[in-house]
Amino acid sequence: MSDKLLVIGEVREGELRNVSFEAIAAAKQISSEAEIVGILVGDGELEGLAKELIQYGADRVTTVMHENLKTYTSEGYGQAILAIIHEESPSGIVMGHTSIGKDLTPKLAGKLQTGLISDAVAVESGGDQPVFVRPIYSGKAFEKKIIKSGMTFVTIRPNNIAPLEKDESRTGNVSVKDVDVTDIRTVVKEVVRKASKGVDLSEASVIVAGGRGVKSADGFKPLYELADVLGGAVGASRGACDAEYCDYALQIGQTGKVVTPDLYIAVGISGAIQHLAGMSNSKVIVAINKDPESNIFNVADYGIVGDLFEVIPLLIEEIKQLK
Structure with a gap:
């Protein structure tokens, strides 16, 4: 060869x-x-x-x-x-x-x-x-x-x-190169994309991920805004997906996507081992959770103990001022 x-x-x-x-x-x-x-x-x-x-x-x-x-x-x-x-x-x-x-x-x-x-x-x-x-x-x-x-x-x-x-x-x-591509047994009639457009989750350098602590689908709106100002993508824990706060296309973890961004912001995520399997190799991990005993703080480089609905808007304003 x-x-x-x-x-x-x-x-x-x-x-x-x-x-x-x-x-x-x-x-x-x-x-x-x-x-x-x-x-x-x-x-x-x-x-x-x-x-x-x-x-x-x-x-x-x-x-x-x-x-x-x-x-x-x-x-x-x-x-x-x-x-x-x-x-x-x-x-x-x-x-x-x-x-x-x-x-x-x-x-x-x-x-x-x-x-x-x-x-x-x-x-x-x-x-x-x-x-x-x-x-x-x-x-x-x-x-x-x-x-x-x-x-x-x-x-x-x-x-x-x-x-x-x-x-x-x-x-x-x-x-x-001309190749006669024949005998295709699988025929794709339509592709319906549920994932949001923008930065691809598996390749994003910045990810803002929400868990059950986000509480609802509307609770993901501040996360999308934060991801937008950072030029990143939004992800989720399985708990948030199971609760129907978001689509399973956003799931990060052992049974979801495995990601390794430069910055991973975990919002309202407790830190179950299955979720950590999908993001623990991120270069910098920031955890936002009102429970100081959450397991996510054990893997985080930076931790913020507080209500995410108060912390996220403050972060967005600070980042906008830096730009």
Whole structure:
């Protein structure tokens, strides 16, 4: 196999997800000498997005456009990406550990009869072999893995590996591969998005999350306002979702999304172990709760004991004055 790494990019609402750029940075850490080849599949115009991948570090990009790739299905994407993999014969593949990545990569690995390291949060140097760090036991511990033989196939957790700086002067070849995407057994007739528009929760650098202490759906309104002034996203604990204060698309925790933002503001969240499993690796955690004995304060870097309906408006005003 050649020293070549394929990076599978992801498109969301016509734009590249940030994890696509993080995957390129991870590929560079795996092998600084390897040729980085981006892969983009879809139904729309991909050339502009391909050029953006190159500006973030890809050496060249291969695209596949087909009407059966308009909406994600593992069968359609799998056919398109496998065709490129077989043509390129790479030494490794890198993709984001997103909802699509978690569904697609095990199936690709099975077709390729190769192993898969999922949910890596860091790539370390280990002599001739890169060392992949991934959380286990709901984030209570970390394990380190190396690949002794065969293809390097890894997914990376979003918002953990910083992307390379964008260089608009970088150029590279963008090629189009024709793949006959057929035999799609799953037909997506309609996509209904319940999640709010704006910053993607799994990639947000700032998250304001509400729990049962928010008390109602209306109680989430100040959280949205705080997230807006911070340029962040809104999340929730399972308790808040179960109480129907918000949609389950916002759920963070062991059975929801796992996030690692730069700043996580937990509002009215007690700190159940299942919730901590989804956010405890955040870089800075701020807890707002009127109960000083809440478990959330045990993991928080900063704690505010007080009524969230009094504290949040004060925070919003202070932040607005700083801007």
